[in-house]
Amino acid sequence: MTDLLRTRVLGQSPRRVDGPAKVTGTARYAGDQHVVDPAYAHLVQAEAARGVVTGVDVSAARAVDGVLAVLTPDDAPRLASTEDAELAAFQSHDVAFRGQVVAAVIASTREVAREAAALVRVEIDRQPHDAHLGTDRDDLYAPEKVNTGAETDTSRGDVATALAHSPFTLDQTYTTAWYNNNPMEPHTTTALWLDGDLALYESTQGVHTTREAMAKVFGLDPERVHVIAPHVGGGFGSKGTPHVHTVIAAMAARAVPGTPVKLALTRQQMFSLVGYRTPTIQRVRLGCDAAGRLASLEVDAVSQTSRIKEFAEQTAVPARMMYAAPNRRTTHRLAALDVPVPSWMRAPGECPGMFGPEVAMDELANACGIDPVEFRVRNEPDVEPESGKPFSSRNLVACLREGARRFGWEHRDPTPRARVESGWFVGTGVAASTYPVNRTPGSAATIRCTGPRRYLVRIGAADLGTGTWTSLAQVAADALGVDFADVELRIGDTASPKASVAGGSSGITSWGSTVVAAAEAFREEFGDDPAEGDEAGAEMPGNDAGDTYAMHAFGAQFAEVRVHVDTGEVRVPRLLGVFAVGRVVNPRLARSQLVGGMTMGLSMALHEHSVPDERFGHVVNHDFAEYHIATNSDVPHVEAHWVEEHDPHTNPMGTKGIGEIGIVGTAAAIVNAAHHATGVRVRDLPVTLDHFL
């Protein structure tokens, strides 16, 4: 048990520290940083999904006035490490997916770089490719582990017998689409070599993770790689792991010594080079008794990975801890295809993995004639079902009840297709949310007294829009027992001590625990009246509570859906979420995070769908005109609330992480509401109008 921080600033709602710079456009993102006379790099991508590069003719490109260098597999310098195949730019002639980078042009202007890149002729000896994901494949395989290191398969009891003896059963297959993270800021790197040191202005969720990856690829001491990212234009996972363009920017800068090189991916290139959420196929089998108690729960998840690098989405993992059922089984299978490398996207595992089961719960609740809120309450487990650990806190029921109250659920007539208002079918639906409390080791922080009651807190953390500039300063203020205004936070730079990546909603848990430890160390050494220049630091302390307790955040989301009687158009006039996420550091910013997650969930439910054309092997709707994300008009009313939750086990702040849980369950709530509105059960996302015609 942790002694929770005494809160003065925590729980207050100071405005975003970086807000004034952002509303005036003066906040500097990776492409905005001023460098002297930069050169520009533009990428050339493979137009085949599988094959071997047999020739790259750069003569026409080189002949363009202003072209400084061209990198190709024929003559690019060797890298020190090619262990991460995704980062091994130009190290082999093999083409493993359509859109793989096969050359890069460096020129004195953007226009010339783009013009010359179009003149590079790449010959590829094409081989038959395979980009088909389906359960009909005979080469699906079980990965050793799935993302986060979880077990691939789990089993308790006897699901087959339990299912056979259940009076109410469900056996359905649900699919989620291929999604691209699409942060508004395209991945951008500005690279410069100085005396053998590499400096990068980078769009990254972790300056130190970028540093370590680049140090390894280029065979450098990590201290010689300097990464700066004070502001990041969204990431949603796609800037969490290093991608190849960063390596290429550094190679390009090395090719033009003394000149900084800017490389900004185009929106289209982002569909093949910076990861994405794999499509998933989820077979869900449930069996329950007449009272709605689950006897059996099974999820079999199939997803894709690339041939050159494995990523195993942990789709079935949330089913292991959500509901009680004595007999249960989960599996993960992968198809290794000639496709771009999938990776993290906001709530990997939980986001797709709570779609199928939460729709299935609705279907089974309907089959039993039990209200879907009540159905979930009846399946509330006493301990984490598979591990047997007690929960550090679990307030799903409170979220369901509070959400139902706020949403006005009690007057709901469960009959589907029973309400029409002004030409629209109207329905409501519910689904649950969850996300684990993640804690990533490897952070350190320093605190220095810079004047009377003034403190400088340094940690190489990141703010992707999450609010770190503000919320971590709040943590520091309470840890030091000073006012918010007395703390100056410095993040987003490898000049600050090492910090873990901003991912897995682990930022405040990991960095906050570290800052609290640093403050304790500082006070221990220098007391309450330090001298200017006094400095102390600490690394993130361990937390044994994780051995004892299962730690998760929970939530309940309610949706109203309207489907047009004539056209099938789908609208979501109202979304309401109630969450149990431990202590909330900054309500103003937390609300933005939760509402933002739900908004992205709505976007996933109604719009998003990367369309892979198997004939070519790439996503053909690769821009914002065709890959729809929700616009302002699609999001009339989203509200997020939270229940008071005191959890002394997660970390000294008592927080659980809020960046991802908002997107978990939204799509299921919308699908369930669409069924209530129309009687049509959609099991394949997105919920487009053609389902209702």
Place this chain on the structure above:
Amino acid sequence: MDGEIELRVDGRRRRLRVDTRTTLLDALRDGIGANAPKKGCDHGQCGACTVLLDGRRAITCLTFAVAHDGTEVTTAEGLADGERLHPVQEAFLERDALQCGFCTPGQVCSAIGVLDEAAAGHPSVVTEDLTGPVELTDDEIRERMSGNLCRCGAYVAIVDAVRDGAR
């Protein structure tokens, strides 16, 4: 091939030589260092590059700089008077109508355009009576702000901020 143009950017006169291929967005960012407009898609599909051109909101990624000789450009940076923010910017801060902030300069410029267009009585597709004056309801704000994508999902707060900024 180059061209010589003169722009007035955030109140300052700027003369510059541009490649005819240079978009107004790239001229502002690379040529002048006016980094408030952002390149989110470069194809007119996201609105992050929105500025005010001679007082009207416009994207800058699908127009060549060379065609804008003599144009007055106002970016989000130019809307503030030094430290003093424009009321719309102030409302964005108070409502926390931003997260990553990358789309925000475009949102703010677009919001100014929305307020002006509504005041001038210009209808939108959701305006019921095309011939009457425009009441800037939340539905109207949502429709009129729909050319500015926000991936962080700040739309609900953006509508609040634009409504506040209209006062």
Place this chain on the structure above:
Amino acid sequence: MPFDYRRAPDPEGAVAAATGWPGVAFLAGGTNLVDHMKLGLAAPDVLVDISRLPLDTVAELPDGGLRIGATVRNADLAAHPVVRRDYPVLARALLSGASGQIRNLATTGGNLLQRTRCVYFQDLTTPCNKREPGTGCSAIGGYTRHHAILGASAHCVATHPSDMAVAMAALDAQVAVLGPAGRRVVPLVELHRLPGEEPHRDTVLSPSDLITSVDLPPLPPGTRSQYRKVRDRASFAFALVSVAAVLRVEDGVVRDARIALGGVAHKPWRARRAEDVLLGSPADEEVFRRAIDAELAGAAPLEGNGFKVPLTRNLAVSALRELSREER
């Protein structure tokens, strides 16, 4: 590719500059052409900027109609008091297209001449007969959600993306064109082509033809019009299907009916068969349904866009129903 930029002195000068020079393109709002130049779909040697020509006014004609200059911005046209009062179908079509900050740039002429948004057309790495004649059509057998159900060919199944043009088709607009041989008028419904065997030709114009204005004939008193658009999100998206309907009902009988469909064909699709059924018939739901069904009898959906047939039917019937209701 680098290009030369010139400002047109006058419309005649613009046409003269383009005559005999296939590498010349007219630049107005740029919202489609600049996009295409970046994608590598267009690579003109010379851009002749016509945006500052005095073609930017909307004038009322003696017969009660309206003359719209080719460089009138979409936003200005939608906000024009006469358009709002007399041609709501056009105002709504304009306002349902693109976004406010694009409509402030895009022009009347440019809107008409915008090209398809077919993903394969816009992707240089996939075969496309419209982009490179003879290479094949990738949309057939591919992603067809935005593709045609009417008037397509084995060579091309692309759709025309404009909303404005659909409304203008229903309004029997007349397009004034200045070409090397002088001035001529092309009915809007004949401006765009069906793909046939030459899908690379979007319109009947030659590259040196300049649209100078579009005339809208007056609508007889009692005529109602409306534009309905269905898309995959609530705003800022191209139509899956749209309907522009102009209807005049007297004593319960349809006296004038003009219907154009968007999102379903290579051009704004004037639904003549439906109009034939409607004219002189009672303005009731059964007739509306029969009329649209007559039009859609010729529909040939592709795998993946069959939903457009019922969608078009329901949308058109609903639009007509509303217009005839207003009448009562």
